[in-house]
Amino acid sequence: MPRFFLSGGSTVAGGTAFIAGEDAKHVKVLRLRIGDKLILCDGKGLDYHCSVKNMAGESVECEVFETVPCMAEPSVKVQILVGLPKGDKAETIIQKCVESGAEEILFFPSERCVMKLKSGSEGKKLERWQRIAEEAAKQSGRGIVPQVGLLGDLAEAFNRAKATDLPLFMYETGERETMREAVNSVSDIRTAAIITGPEGGFEAYEAELARVMGLHICSMGPRIFRCETAPVAALSALMYATGNLD
Amino acid sequence: MPRFFLSGGSTVAGGTAFIAGEDAKHVKVLRLRIGDKLILCDGKGLDYHCSVKNMAGESVECEVFETVPCMAEPSVKVQILVGLPKGDKAETIIQKCVESGAEEILFFPSERCVMKLKSGSEGKKLERWQRIAEEAAKQSGRGIVPQVGLLGDLAEAFNRAKATDLPLFMYETGERETMREAVNSVSDIRTAAIITGPEGGFEAYEAELARVMGLHICSMGPRIFRCETAPVAALSALMYATGNLD
Numbered sequence: 001m002p003r004f005f006l007s008g009g010s011t012v013a014g015g016t017a018f019i020a021g022e023d024a025k026h027v028k029v030l031r032l033r034i035g036d037k038l039i040l041c042d043g044k045g046l047d048y049h050c051s052v053k054n055m056a057g058e059s060v061e062c063e064v065f066e067t068v069p070c071m072a073e074p075s076v077k078v079q080i081l082v083g084l085p086k087g088d089k090a091e092t093i094i095q096k097c098v099e100s101g102a103e104e105i106l107f108f109p110s111e112r113c114v115m116k117l118k119s120g121s122e123g124k125k126l127e128r129w130q131r132i133a134e135e136a137a138k139q140s141g142r143g144i145v146p147q148v149g150l151l152g153d154l155a156e157a158f159n160r161a162k163a164t165d166l167p168l169f170m171y172e173t174g175e176r177e178t179m180r181e182a183v184n185s186v187s188d189i190r191t192a193a194i195i196t197g198p199e200g201g202f203e204a205y206e207a208e209l210a211r212v213m214g215l216h217i218c219s220m221g222p223r224i225f226r227c228e229t230a231p232v233a234a235l236s237a238l239m240y241a242t243g244n245l246d
Numbered sequence: 247m248p249r250f251f252l253s254g255g256s257t258v259a260g261g262t263a264f265i266a267g268e269d270a271k272h273v274k275v276l277r278l279r280i281g282d283k284l285i286l287c288d289g290k291g292l293d294y295h296c297s298v299k300n301m302a303g304e305s306v307e308c309e310v311f312e313t314v315p316c317m318a319e320p321s322v323k324v325q326i327l328v329g330l331p332k333g334d335k336a337e338t339i340i341q342k343c344v345e346s347g348a349e350e351i352l353f354f355p356s357e358r359c360v361m362k363l364k365s366g367s368e369g370k371k372l373e374r375w376q377r378i379a380e381e382a383a384k385q386s387g388r389g390i391v392p393q394v395g396l397l398g399d400l401a402e403a404f405n406r407a408k409a410t411d412l413p414l415f416m417y418e419t420g421e422r423e424t425m426r427e428a429v430n431s432v433s434d435i436r437t438a439a440i441i442t443g444p445e446g447g448f449e450a451y452e453a454e455l456a457r458v459m460g461l462h463i464c465s466m467g468p469r470i471f472r473c474e475t476a477p478v479a480a481l482s483a484l485m486y487a488t489g490n491l492d
Contacts (some may be wrong), residue, residue, distance in 0.1 A: 021306070072468040072469050074467075095472075095475075096475050096478075098249050098266060099469060099470075099471050099472060099475050099479075100469070100471075100475070101467075112352075138474075139470065139472070140469045140470045140471065141468065141469055141470050142469065146413055152431055178491070178492040179486065179491060179492075180486070180489075180491075180492055198291075201448055219491075219492070220411035220491055221320075221347075221485065221491040221492060222317050222318040222384045223318050223346070223347055223387055223388065224385065224386045224387050224389065225345050225346075225386065226341075226342075226345060226385070226386075229341075229342050229345050229346070229478070232342075232475070232478060232479065233345075233346055233478065233482040233485075233491075234482075235446040236478070236479040236480075236482035236483050236486075237482050237483060237485070237486035237491050238480075239467065239479075239483070240425065240426070240486050240487060241486060243424060243426075244467055245424070245465075245466055245467040245479075245483050246426055246428075246465070246467060
């Protein structure tokens, strides 16, 4: 069923919803007709099941026939924290991680990041990234639009991870836990973070900082993942481990 | 460490290896020097650890100082079977599934496949796909080059899956098992298959055929995956479940 978020001026009140702006245009592109069903999601986990009532004006009027909690949100809120990669890999990561259930996707600069955002271009980039997140959230039936962001430095990323129940720092060498050991070390996982590197991975001192800060230094097995594959693979494994692919 | 497969004319005999063809050129592109180390993999799970001895000629002569089994191969041989998608999604699937540990990636035509391969173009396509698999295998440190293929029809895909210990048919609606239930129903998983659909998913009769043939009809949770994300997410979950991300 087509799915829209209550954003860009759409409203719901007293059993009637109005879809406005780009989404109203999208309803027309999809060739929906009077009586056709769609879902309006408030972006906080609530779904309004609607049927189209009037599409003569600029906005689309709908009747809300049922209001239900969106069942698609995982029990664990997972932050994805990634060393900023080159090219359009950030976009791939955003799209795939939203589908796979991430709560938030944040990029940060690290020692081996080749990609530098031009000062002043962050705003435009973030706008574009957020749009990709919203599209992916619609398509995969999410109950929220995951937030995308850009952090100032590695320390900020580690501090955010540290504030979760299960902060995982994915690293390729040295003394590490398995993800299974890390998952089993926490009895009730409500929040988690997955940290992965840019193309060249992390410097030893960055991993050491993660260790000192008490993050779980985790292996992902003997195969080396590309920087745009690692977050999705780790997130899928974590979703499985916490019963969120059941 | 740079990694090459024994293909395209490279040879190993009596403690000496010769890297030939494109790979020899690649050694030079990588600016390796005399004494630098690299790994030559026989593509069947054996790694020759070498050092460069002579690169004056067209081929690169190496000394083999150690021969060890490649530790990167998972304990479960997983076939990925995907309804042929549009555009370059097949390439994305191949690359990501090789990194994630797939043994074989096979595409098949199904009812809702929009993509039709032009008769006569299969050979070229397969060649390109196989090259992508080889590149991904090198980069991720695999002990084999996963085979890529094109099957004649859905029945062939289902029959191949059926011959494995754990044939999983991923489906979005109706009566399904969780992947966890399917995994737990088999005591010793040596081989498995993951079947996912093209952009539009599967027709009900295709799912019914899978059910009749005794495949596990599996859910991947309440979120809807894009056709190029589903195989990677399912494979990562299966690798985690079978201890192959440890």
